[in-house]
Amino acid sequence: MRFLATSIILLFGGSDFGGDALSYGLIRPNLKRRIRSQRPILSFSATQLRAFSNYDDQKSLPRERYQSKHHQRSPYRHNPMNNSTTGTSSSIYAGRKYRRNRFHDDKSAAESLRHRQKWLQQATQDILLTKPGTLVKGKWHELHSMIKAWSRYAKIDPEAPLVMERLIKRLLDEKEVGGNVEAMIDIDTYNRLLDAWCCAALFRTQANQGRSPNVASQRAREILVSLQENYEASLELSSRQPKPNGESFSMVYDVVLKVEGPTVARRVLAWLEYIHKMNRNHLAKPTRSYYIRLLHAYANSGKGQQAEGFLKHMNATGETPDTLCWNVCIKAYTKAKRGRESAEHADRYLEEMPVPKDLVTYSTVISAWGASGMRSHAVARAEELLRDIEDTPNLHPNTVVLNTVMSTWVKSMNPAAVNRTAELLEYMENSEHAPPDLISYNTHLHALATHSRTRTGCGQRANDLLDSLLKKSDRGEISFRTNLFTYNCVIDAWCKSQEQDSAWNAVKVLMGLIQSDRGPKPDLYSFNQVLTALSRCNKPGSTQLSEQLLDYMEDVYNMHDIISYAAVITGLARSGESDAAERGEHLLQRVKAHYASGKSYMRPNNVLYNAVIDLWAKSGKGTYGARKAEALLREMDELRASPNTITYNSVIQSWAKSGTRCCGNKAEAYLDRMWQLYHTQGEIKPNDLTFLAVINAVSKSQNEGKAQKALRILRRMDKLYRNGYKFARPNAFTYTSVLNAAAFPALSTDEKTKRKALDTAIFTLRELRASGYDHPNELTYSTFLKACSNLLSDDDETLRAVIEETFEQCKRDGQVGEKFLYRLREAAPDDLYKQLLSEVVVSEKSDISVADLPPSWSSNLRNNRSRMRRRDKI
Numbered sequence: 001m002r003f004l005a006t007s008i009i010l011l012f013g014g015s016d017f018g019g020d021a022l023s024y025g026l027i028r029p030n031l032k033r034r035i036r037s038q039r040p041i042l043s044f045s046a047t048q049l050r051a052f053s054n055y056d057d058q059k060s061l062p063r064e065r066y067q068s069k070h071h072q073r074s075p076y077r078h079n080p081m082n083n084s085t086t087g088t089s090s091s092i093y094a095g096r097k098y099r100r101n102r103f104h105d106d107k108s109a110a111e112s113l114r115h116r117q118k119w120l121q122q123a124t125q126d127i128l129l130t131k132p133g134t135l136v137k138g139k140w141h142e143l144h145s146m147i148k149a150w151s152r153y154a155k156i157d158p159e160a161p162l163v164m165e166r167l168i169k170r171l172l173d174e175k176e177v178g179g180n181v182e183a184m185i186d187i188d189t190y191n192r193l194l195d196a197w198c199c200a201a202l203f204r205t206q207a208n209q210g211r212s213p214n215v216a217s218q219r220a221r222e223i224l225v226s227l228q229e230n231y232e233a234s235l236e237l238s239s240r241q242p243k244p245n246g247e248s249f250s251m252v253y254d255v256v257l258k259v260e261g262p263t264v265a266r267r268v269l270a271w272l273e274y275i276h277k278m279n280r281n282h283l284a285k286p287t288r289s290y291y292i293r294l295l296h297a298y299a300n301s302g303k304g305q306q307a308e309g310f311l312k313h314m315n316a317t318g319e320t321p322d323t324l325c326w327n328v329c330i331k332a333y334t335k336a337k338r339g340r341e342s343a344e345h346a347d348r349y350l351e352e353m354p355v356p357k358d359l360v361t362y363s364t365v366i367s368a369w370g371a372s373g374m375r376s377h378a379v380a381r382a383e384e385l386l387r388d389i390e391d392t393p394n395l396h397p398n399t400v401v402l403n404t405v406m407s408t409w410v411k412s413m414n415p416a417a418v419n420r421t422a423e424l425l426e427y428m429e430n431s432e433h434a435p436p437d438l439i440s441y442n443t444h445l446h447a448l449a450t451h452s453r454t455r456t457g458c459g460q461r462a463n464d465l466l467d468s469l470l471k472k473s474d475r476g477e478i479s480f481r482t483n484l485f486t487y488n489c490v491i492d493a494w495c496k497s498q499e500q501d502s503a504w505n506a507v508k509v510l511m512g513l514i515q516s517d518r519g520p521k522p523d524l525y526s527f528n529q530v531l532t533a534l535s536r537c538n539k540p541g542s543t544q545l546s547e548q549l550l551d552y553m554e555d556v557y558n559m560h561d562i563i564s565y566a567a568v569i570t571g572l573a574r575s576g577e578s579d580a581a582e583r584g585e586h587l588l589q590r591v592k593a594h595y596a597s598g599k600s601y602m603r604p605n606n607v608l609y610n611a612v613i614d615l616w617a618k619s620g621k622g623t624y625g626a627r628k629a630e631a632l633l634r635e636m637d638e639l640r641a642s643p644n645t646i647t648y649n650s651v652i653q654s655w656a657k658s659g660t661r662c663c664g665n666k667a668e669a670y671l672d673r674m675w676q677l678y679h680t681q682g683e684i685k686p687n688d689l690t691f692l693a694v695i696n697a698v699s700k701s702q703n704e705g706k707a708q709k710a711l712r713i714l715r716r717m718d719k720l721y722r723n724g725y726k727f728a729r730p731n732a733f734t735y736t737s738v739l740n741a742a743a744f745p746a747l748s749t750d751e752k753t754k755r756k757a758l759d760t761a762i763f764t765l766r767e768l769r770a771s772g773y774d775h776p777n778e779l780t781y782s783t784f785l786k787a788c789s790n791l792l793s794d795d796d797e798t799l800r801a802v803i804e805e806t807f808e809q810c811k812r813d814g815q816v817g818e819k820f821l822y823r824l825r826e827a828a829p830d831d832l833y834k835q836l837l838s839e840v841v842v843s844e845k846s847d848i849s850v851a852d853l854p855p856s857w858s859s860n861l862r863n864n865r866s867r868m869r870r871r872d873k874i
Contacts, residue, residue: 132177154199161196187242198255217259262297304333334368343372370408382408396433406443445489452496462493484520495533503533535571569611581619617654629654656697667697699741707757710741732774743787761787789827814859
């Protein structure tokens, strides 16, 4: 009897699948009494029977892919007053007629269902209340039918297994207490009970949402163990007890695998192997499907090492792994998502396979390399494996393999992915072994969308491919019917394109998706991508179109999020339209209304507020715009919307553009506030853009000493950077802004103050050249010439000397552009202007363009402009 203890430890607690468990002393006394009870249901004897939930409509019952083994008709599913037999053809057709007509009227169907439920509940209560020993033989059969009827409700009623256990207990009481030895329970009845507990574990209903499915799975295991123990003990005492069969073991093993996971399932499998090895139940022998299902469970959970160990266990037990088993083990490493490590393990298994490799093997390994994150090496390895397939006799790359290679190219982010995926797609279109499917076309579209930003023509190529797929679908080729991913890739390709009207082409694709009758409907990503593209578009009417599109997606599809509104507001900020700020403010109020209505995902965040503040900063409304920006900042503080550095920079910028006398003081006050927040909270860090905005604000003020004040801010910035604060690195734009402060003195400035401003400008330019932070650009030299023009009179010899020196330096730096020529013409006297440009002045021509200059004079203008464009994007 010691094997009983061993079996329990193997099933519930043993970590060593081959160890001796006799030392645990789990041998129960009074074996005869335990066999006589034969009750795996005693712990539920006091459970109260609950009524069925009242389902209003049969259509509301869950339709699951899983089908119970005992899902068959029961007398209790029909009208209890119907006495017709079930063995004749007439009764069969009558049953079909009843099943067909009962859904004709929804109201009558619901009433019929409630009537059957109420009758079954009452009949169960009546038979449970009878005293043991009072049931005649016919009632035993009725009780068995009730168990069968309750088993049909296990998927929708979590109390069904408990009711079945009470009914089984009633049968056992009839035998033990009443002395009716003929009241027997066969293994089919217990299998129905096991199946009911399995259904309770697998199917989640509203009634058992608060319960863990592990409880039902563990109960099924307990019943199975008790059945096996009782059967083993009955062999020694020559008594007749139900013998668990293959169906019993299979259904419990399956539910443990799905609910409790592969670790517990492996203990169950070891227990089955032990029972069969000890000749306790030959029906417990695990079939090959047991091992393959466990391997799949390891693979789906990404447990590669456990799958590899289990593969060795299969070899030890005589179940030699075939190609399928090795493929599943490779899949386990692929699902582990450990990057390079998973790919190398999969590659190692490919080399170690003692069985023939198939296309699934190669495609799984290629997929592992695609997910490894090693972009260039993954592509090279995928192409190498593809060549191995082509060189292997009787193997030809199929659609799955080529799709996986294409996907690896897309994930590599290599610009060559566009051409390579196009080559593979063309090969597939002309191949008999690997015809393309929708995944093939979608993968190529994904490559086009990924590289549309850097490669011209990708948007149009994606659009042409979409048109080709639509034509194939119209011809009846259902396999090429486009899905939402297809459209989103084309939309993405147009949205990322730098070509003219690309945003409007994305709108056309979106409208085609909306107007499609049989195709999918757009999702939030579709709309947001188009809105983002329109926000970057300079074409007239783009902002109006984006607002209309936002209204449409809300009214028709009830779709929106913060990204949708932020994209529209950002487009308004870039448009420069006179009423853009008011429209952006209105959109912000709509977001607040959505949030107030209970939509928590519409809580205004700092991105949205920053966009609206930027709108007011660029609105040109002067002090009013600056006050609105300040009010929004205060609102962010009240709502804890996490204002950041961008927020404060925009508010400072709004004061810089306000044109008020106090704008410089306001900007400096916000800079001091940012420093205070940085030292207390550490989140808001003043950066180079912050200092630039403050210097701009000072330069726009009417302070007589603003040039010196701007220089002091620059000095502070330089000191911070040299002391280790890397966010305040000065650059050419910062120095140029100081020059701008000197170039436009206050209206009441006297000659002495002007001379100080000129000295500040000269010192600033020389310091920029010697600082090593950056080099003067065209804007720097142009602003310096403007300072000279405004601070010196035409007859001042200092003006001529400074202009001549500046011109020569600008030529050497290759920064002579149209702006510099304009400022030079404005600042220099006529004779000096002609003298400086004597190399290029022809006849009486006074207007000189960059095209007339030697190339070396403007050789560095392009780099300068690209830096400025990047700066504007930041």
